[in-house]
Amino acid sequence: MSLEDTRANAQQQWQALQDSDKPVILVGTATCGRAAGALEVLDVFRDELPRRGIDATIVEVGCLGLCYVEPLVCITKPPRPGICYTNVTPKKAVALIEGYLVNDDCQAGMALGVLGDQGLEGIAPLLETPVFKHQVRRTLARCGVIDPSNFDHYLAHDGYAGLTKALKVGPEQVIEEVKNSGLRGRGGAGFPTWRKWQLCREAPGDEKYLVCNADEGDPGAFMNRSLLEGDPHALLEGMLIAGYAIGAETSYIYCRAEYPLALERVRMAIDQAKQHGLLGEDILGSGFNFHIKVKEGAGAFVCGEETALIASIEGERGMPRSRPPFPAVAGLWQKPTIINNVETLAGVALILQHGADWFAEYGTEQSKGTKTFALVGQVKNTGLVEVPMGTTLRKMIFDIGGGVLGDKPFKAVQTGGPSGGCIPASLLDTPVDYDSLAAAGSIMGSGGMVVMDEDTCMVDFARYFLDFAQKESCGKCVPCRLGTKQLLDILTDITQGKGTTEDIDLLVELGEAIKMGSLCGLGQTAPNPVLTTIRYFRDEYEAHVIDKRCPSGTCRALTQFVIVPETCTGCGLCRAACPVEAILGEKKATHEIIDERCTRCGACREACPFGAVTVAEAKQDKQLSG
Amino acid sequence: MEERLSSILSSYEGKREELIPILQQIQGEFGYLPEQAMLEIARFARVPESSVYAIATFYTQFRFTPIGKKHVMVCRGTACYVRGASRVLETVEELLGIKEGETTEDMEYSLETVACIGACGLSPCIMINKKVEAKMTRKRLTDVLGKGEAAEA
Numbered sequence: 001m002s003l004e005d006t007r008a009n010a011q012q013q014w015q016a017l018q019d020s021d022k023p024v025i026l027v028g029t030a031t032c033g034r035a036a037g038a039l040e041v042l043d044v045f046r047d048e049l050p051r052r053g054i055d056a057t058i059v060e061v062g063c064l065g066l067c068y069v070e071p072l073v074c075i076t077k078p079p080r081p082g083i084c085y086t087n088v089t090p091k092k093a094v095a096l097i098e099g100y101l102v103n104d105d106c107q108a109g110m111a112l113g114v115l116g117d118q119g120l121e122g123i124a125p126l127l128e129t130p131v132f133k134h135q136v137r138r139t140l141a142r143c144g145v146i147d148p149s150n151f152d153h154y155l156a157h158d159g160y161a162g163l164t165k166a167l168k169v170g171p172e173q174v175i176e177e178v179k180n181s182g183l184r185g186r187g188g189a190g191f192p193t194w195r196k197w198q199l200c201r202e203a204p205g206d207e208k209y210l211v212c213n214a215d216e217g218d219p220g221a222f223m224n225r226s227l228l229e230g231d232p233h234a235l236l237e238g239m240l241i242a243g244y245a246i247g248a249e250t251s252y253i254y255c256r257a258e259y260p261l262a263l264e265r266v267r268m269a270i271d272q273a274k275q276h277g278l279l280g281e282d283i284l285g286s287g288f289n290f291h292i293k294v295k296e297g298a299g300a301f302v303c304g305e306e307t308a309l310i311a312s313i314e315g316e317r318g319m320p321r322s323r324p325p326f327p328a329v330a331g332l333w334q335k336p337t338i339i340n341n342v343e344t345l346a347g348v349a350l351i352l353q354h355g356a357d358w359f360a361e362y363g364t365e366q367s368k369g370t371k372t373f374a375l376v377g378q379v380k381n382t383g384l385v386e387v388p389m390g391t392t393l394r395k396m397i398f399d400i401g402g403g404v405l406g407d408k409p410f411k412a413v414q415t416g417g418p419s420g421g422c423i424p425a426s427l428l429d430t431p432v433d434y435d436s437l438a439a440a441g442s443i444m445g446s447g448g449m450v451v452m453d454e455d456t457c458m459v460d461f462a463r464y465f466l467d468f469a470q471k472e473s474c475g476k477c478v479p480c481r482l483g484t485k486q487l488l489d490i491l492t493d494i495t496q497g498k499g500t501t502e503d504i505d506l507l508v509e510l511g512e513a514i515k516m517g518s519l520c521g522l523g524q525t526a527p528n529p530v531l532t533t534i535r536y537f538r539d540e541y542e543a544h545v546i547d548k549r550c551p552s553g554t555c556r557a558l559t560q561f562v563i564v565p566e567t568c569t570g571c572g573l574c575r576a577a578c579p580v581e582a583i584l585g586e587k588k589a590t591h592e593i594i595d596e597r598c599t600r601c602g603a604c605r606e607a608c609p610f611g612a613v614t615v616a617e618a619k620q621d622k623q624l625s626g
Numbered sequence: 627m628e629e630r631l632s633s634i635l636s637s638y639e640g641k642r643e644e645l646i647p648i649l650q651q652i653q654g655e656f657g658y659l660p661e662q663a664m665l666e667i668a669r670f671a672r673v674p675e676s677s678v679y680a681i682a683t684f685y686t687q688f689r690f691t692p693i694g695k696k697h698v699m700v701c702r703g704t705a706c707y708v709r710g711a712s713r714v715l716e717t718v719e720e721l722l723g724i725k726e727g728e729t730t731e732d733m734e735y736s737l738e739t740v741a742c743i744g745a746c747g748l749s750p751c752i753m754i755n756k757k758v759e760a761k762m763t764r765k766r767l768t769d770v771l772g773k774g775e776a777a778e779a
């Protein structure tokens with residue numbers, strides 16, 4: 001059967017599923033759904049429906065990106081359109097079965113939104129909800145909608161149409177199309193994809209390689225994971241097109257071992273593609289041969305850097321080397337090699353499916369298309385979002401993200417992971433694109449976006465990143481190996497109250513030197529978190545070194561917690577939360593912290609619903625005794 | 627052990643690029659990299675033992691001591707960090723009575739940290755034998771670690 005016949009079949013089946021008069025139940029079972037208990041919910045549907053004699057179709061789907069309300073279940077019971085339910089526990093699943101499937105009351109109270117553009121019984125259309133309204137979901141269009149383990153589902157949604165087109169127009173035209181789209185690398189540096197490809201294609205030799213960088217080393221980011229779990233064929237299609245364009249027959253997916261489900265889905269997709277003649281020899285009768293091998297990373301951040309990644313695939317220690325020569329000319333086993341991020345490659349598939357103009361409809365002059373972001377930290381609606389390039393930080397954090405958790409004041413947002421920087425409230429109107437973020441001292445990175453409220457200490461946060469960088473430094477070059485250690489030591493001193501004003505200047509001087517002198521991107525960007533926090537939050541550094549006080553109450557040596565008597569209701573929650581029994585107080589009477597016992601863990605502050613636990617204005621010498 | 631080792635090795639050709647996958651599979655089988663395995667791998671791949679150690683010590687995934695039945699990994703990623711991962715680690719250390727990198731004497735629990743689990747939207751997270759547990763609080767930790775009030779410290 002030809003691919004187009006299989007597609008026609010797949011589309012028919014998909015349509016049949018949509019038109020079916022049986023209820024269809026979608027359960028999101030990607031890693032985040034599972035972490036919130038989706039598998040237990042799935043079990044309830046699997047057990048209860050047959051037990052009650054309800055004939056329904058259950059489909060496991062990827063992630064819609066709404067981490068904050070996982071587990072998510074979408075029920076379509078004809079004639080009503082699909083309704084999306086949030087925070088579904090096993091108990092709520094039973095309520096949905098009884099209430100909706102048996103008794104036909106659609107349980108509007110549990111619903112987030114309804115599919116399609118009409119509201120229903122007071123439930124808003126899903127795409128009109130604030131979380132979705134400002135998004136343009138293209139890369140993520142299939143995530144949470146199709147069953148990622150079902151090849152036909154991908155095929156029914158334009159799947160492999162981009163490959164078919166590529167094989168028809170030829171490699172040069174593919175590169176031209178990618179050039180016209182303006183696609184820039186989604187892995188961090190934002191290098192124009194077509195230019196790398198062109199370089200590789202023109203490099204001498206017949207043996208070339210393609211590598212998909214699925215190492216996703218930025219801690220706090222999971223865009224690639226979601227895509228691999230929710231729509232793995234999109235990556236394979238992008239890789240096939242890229243391999244064809246650059247003239248590679250062999251390729252690798254380098255994926256971190258911490259993503260077991262993503263690895264499983266990718267391996268399954270590869271098997272399916274082989275069965276359908278989309279991987280192997282003479283693909284779709286074009287004479288093009290292509291193979292994909294999966295390599296599991298072994299837990300080294302630096303291996304996300306392309307030359308280190310190459311060393312790692314070759315079976316060496318993952319240490320970067322200086323460039324040039326660029327991998328596009330001499331990479332894996334010294335052969336021309338292209339390394340692209342998962343999202344870049346998925347974008348390539350979209351560009352070939354829908355055309356360069358379609359892709360470039362969104363975005364800014366220099367940053368075309370849409371981009372996915374992991375919106376996390378102290379923000380209400382945590383999750384995975386996709387917006388046009390150029391969307392402002394404010395729109396992302398406040399409109400889509402719903403603002404800061406607990407409506408606390410916004411302090412900063414960190415973009416770009418350990419290589420990026422912290423952007424303060426005054427720059428919330430910065431458009432998110434490669435150049436604007438760079439101008440603010442940060443970087444786009446791969447799409448991590450960590451929101452912080454006033455309780456985060458910026459000095460400690462910088463120390464956190466330096467601790468990370470210092471541990472992950474491969475040790476090959478001195479500026480990075482020793483420099484990051486020195487930065488860390490100075491920052492640790494400051495957080496422990498041993499810092500001086502000169503230390504702040506020293507951090508800047510040293511940071512600039514490390515940026516200039518390091519061999520690879522790790523060292524060249526490692527000082528960014530320090531430099532940006534000093535640039536935007538110098539007063540906080542000064543409070544640490546001059547007043548010996550940590551305004552946010554994070555640094556334990558510089559913090560003293562007190563309970564404001566006027567605000568305390570005597571509810572006792574703080575006393576219950578304290579792991580060291582440092583809080584005394586009768587029920588309904590003002591509570592008190594015994595300073596000598598207090599370890600400054602902050603559990604009481606978090607537990608207090610009234611905000612009565614605060615950081616003392618100045619360190620009180622007099623012991624607060626109980 | 628020898629039999630298991632040679633059956634694993636027999637599925638490889640002994641090429642340099644296979645070293646990391648071999649180490650990964652052996653660790654998957656034994657839970658750690660036994661000394662004898664390191665020797666066998668070196669022989670099999672015809673490289674000095676030091677080369678095998680050079681790789682195994684570079685990557686954080688590899689370890690040289692056995693781990694407990696429950697492998698607890700606390701995420702120290704950014705999203706978890708700003709939502710209290712340090713306290714999660716402290717609490718786990720307290721509940722299990724071991725520090726990061728250690729294993730309980732009865733070989734029940736091992737405790738490690740990990741750069742990110744990828745469930746950052748549900749932070750802070752931990753992972754126990756590949757199962758991700760989200761939105762950790764002291765109470766949730768006590769539950770998932772099976773360390774109720776009755777359990778010994």
Ligand SMILES: Cc1cc2nc3c(=O)[nH]c(=O)nc-3n(C[C@H](O)[C@H](O)[C@H](O)COP(=O)(O)O)c2cc1C
Pocket residue numbers: 184185186187188189190191193213214215216217218301302303304305306307339340341342344345446520521522
């Ligand atoms: C220390 C370091 C870590 C990196 N980690 C990743 C990563 O996890 N994933 C990724 O796609 N790119 C990462 N990069 C960027 C890659 O080196 C490379 O630029 C990218 O994979 C190229 O793909 P793209 O052009 O499609 O963006 C990292 C770079 C550095 C310096």
Ligand code: FES
Pocket residue numbers: 219220221701702703704705706707741742743744745746749750751
């Ligand atoms: S930061 Fe903890 S799961 Fe990603």
